[in-house]
Amino acid sequence: MIIDFKKYPDGLVPAIVQDVATGKVLMLGFMNEAALAKTQELQKVTFFSRSKNRLWTKGEESGNYLLLQEIKVDCDNDTLLIKVNPVGPVCHTGADTCWDEKNTSDNFLLQLEQVIINRKNNPSEKSYTSSLFAKGINKVAQKVGEEAVELVIEAKDNNDDLFKNEAADLLFHYLILLQAKGFSLQDIINVLKERHK
Numbered sequence: 001m002i003i004d005f006k007k008y009p010d011g012l013v014p015a016i017v018q019d020v021a022t023g024k025v026l027m028l029g030f031m032n033e034a035a036l037a038k039t040q041e042l043q044k045v046t047f048f049s050r051s052k053n054r055l056w057t058k059g060e061e062s063g064n065y066l067l068l069q070e071i072k073v074d075c076d077n078d079t080l081l082i083k084v085n086p087v088g089p090v091c092h093t094g095a096d097t098c099w100d101e102k103n104t105s106d107n108f109l110l111q112l113e114q115v116i117i118n119r120k121n122n123p124s125e126k127s128y129t130s131s132l133f134a135k136g137i138n139k140v141a142q143k144v145g146e147e148a149v150e151l152v153i154e155a156k157d158n159n160d161d162l163f164k165n166e167a168a169d170l171l172f173h174y175l176i177l178l179q180a181k182g183f184s185l186q187d188i189i190n191v192l193k194e195r196h197k
Contacts, residue, residue, distance in 0.1 A: 007078045020069040020083040022105040026090040027098040043068045064088035113185050120179055140180045144173045
């Protein structure tokens with residue numbers, strides 16, 4: 001990765017920060033060579049703050065870190081694209097992004113996964129999903145098995161609505177199982193992408 005820090009008089013290159021899961025642009029900061037090195041060392045995005053005149057790791061006071069996933073350099077080697085997993089809101093105003101946009105995906109499965117994560121981290125007695133997590137991994141895995149069998153049975157019949165409903169049940173419980181095992185849908189997508197090469 002070659003970055004032309006000398007292209008700008010102050011040695012600061014723009015660093016566009018994007019959520020790796022949703023694709024939303026979260027903020028814009030600036031990095032010098034030291035900030036980039038610190039980002040790679042900590043695996044947390046660190047900028048050069050022009051107002052503080054020092055290196056500044058995003059979240060160092062709030063805890064709302066930007067966990068580094070990937071760094072890309074543009075075609076002119078003078079702008080960075082930093083892909084992250086944000087911990088909490090990104091903007092100092094408390095908004096998800098510095099453009100006051102919600103950091104949500106147009107991908108419904110990713111939205112559903114966030115609901116499942118919330119049910120896992122903030123259990124509710126009224127939530128079916130929370131109750132599955134409370135019963136443990138064996139019950140979650142058993143439920144996935146049951147739903148898979150039901151889907152196979154419906155696949156052999158000609159009722160499209162029942163088939164689609166069983167497919168939805170299996171996918172929903174599969175997402176729960178992934179979270180119970182500490183994985184995300186993106187982790188599985190990454191495996192499939194690697195296989196596709």
